[in-house]
Amino acid sequence: MVDSIKKLIRDIPDFPKPGIVFKDITPLLAHSAEFANTIQLMAEGFRDQGIDRVVGIESRGFIFGAALAIEIGAGFIPIRKPGKLPYDTISEEYELEYGNDRVEMHVDAVREGQKILMVDDLLATGGTMGACCSLIRSLGAEIVSAVFLIELSFLEGRKRLMGIPVRSLIEY
Amino acid sequence: MVDSIKKLIRDIPDFPKPGIVFKDITPLLAHSAEFANTIQLMAEGFRDQGIDRVVGIESRGFIFGAALAIEIGAGFIPIRKPGKLPYDTISEEYELEYGNDRVEMHVDAVREGQKILMVDDLLATGGTMGACCSLIRSLGAEIVSAVFLIELSFLEGRKRLMGIPVRSLIEY
Numbered sequence: 001m002v003d004s005i006k007k008l009i010r011d012i013p014d015f016p017k018p019g020i021v022f023k024d025i026t027p028l029l030a031h032s033a034e035f036a037n038t039i040q041l042m043a044e045g046f047r048d049q050g051i052d053r054v055v056g057i058e059s060r061g062f063i064f065g066a067a068l069a070i071e072i073g074a075g076f077i078p079i080r081k082p083g084k085l086p087y088d089t090i091s092e093e094y095e096l097e098y099g100n101d102r103v104e105m106h107v108d109a110v111r112e113g114q115k116i117l118m119v120d121d122l123l124a125t126g127g128t129m130g131a132c133c134s135l136i137r138s139l140g141a142e143i144v145s146a147v148f149l150i151e152l153s154f155l156e157g158r159k160r161l162m163g164i165p166v167r168s169l170i171e172y
Numbered sequence: 173m174v175d176s177i178k179k180l181i182r183d184i185p186d187f188p189k190p191g192i193v194f195k196d197i198t199p200l201l202a203h204s205a206e207f208a209n210t211i212q213l214m215a216e217g218f219r220d221q222g223i224d225r226v227v228g229i230e231s232r233g234f235i236f237g238a239a240l241a242i243e244i245g246a247g248f249i250p251i252r253k254p255g256k257l258p259y260d261t262i263s264e265e266y267e268l269e270y271g272n273d274r275v276e277m278h279v280d281a282v283r284e285g286q287k288i289l290m291v292d293d294l295l296a297t298g299g300t301m302g303a304c305c306s307l308i309r310s311l312g313a314e315i316v317s318a319v320f321l322i323e324l325s326f327l328e329g330r331k332r333l334m335g336i337p338v339r340s341l342i343e344y
Contacts, residue, residue, distance in 0.1 A: 016255075060234075069201075084231070
């Protein structure tokens, strides 16, 4: 089942900059049966775990996170780029190759003791997801797992998420 | 059913700038039952219409669009801000209060004759959705309807979408 998903991920050379091969997931999203299949595979094992909220990271994480939240009967929480969320926020900085970036979440997005499932399309270095996990934990919620469509395992992103169970459907 | 959704939309005064009251949908998204209810209401009447693709507009449109695509068994197509999509794109400019903005879509996102359902969280002046509809039609696909969670009807966005059936769950 994962093979049929993998065939719908397209390599785009030199995007967003020379030397990088970008994994384009839009052919997968456009394929109704395989997109549904992807959400089913992401949801496996999480339906009976009492997950309160699925957290998706802007922007592609919204696509998988929202569908997965509906699938397992949880609420959906967006983590966004700075300045986008309208209510009071908490934020966390993380390192990029050159410089820093920041993610924001509403202060009332999760509560102490809630069980949280984190979702994004891609696990690369783990910088973004690591910062997002810090936000969740700072409010006292429990991260059950982090789920990704794609993991670039040579970048060793799992190491930055030490202690959090990681599931990725496809590894490169 | 819509009343219970409406109660979960929070007014944020002076966001993103003084004088504007922003409709914050994050309490609704976080509420598992009402978020699922929202997707059910958006899907009503579209399950048996042979919709090929649901098109969602970055970023909040991704949340509703992806869940709705899964719900009605269609593929999902993202329309994004400039420079985000990795493959060959077509783009359309539209007017803002001050200046212009632009939306992009992959050239192979939809095909001639496909039936398309457009989704976004908010219909305001209709500028963004109007530009997105132009992109879809330029590739020869048929727009069945445009669905919104919220419509600010005093801004008369429907007029910019002339000829396209509009459904909004909540009007202000």
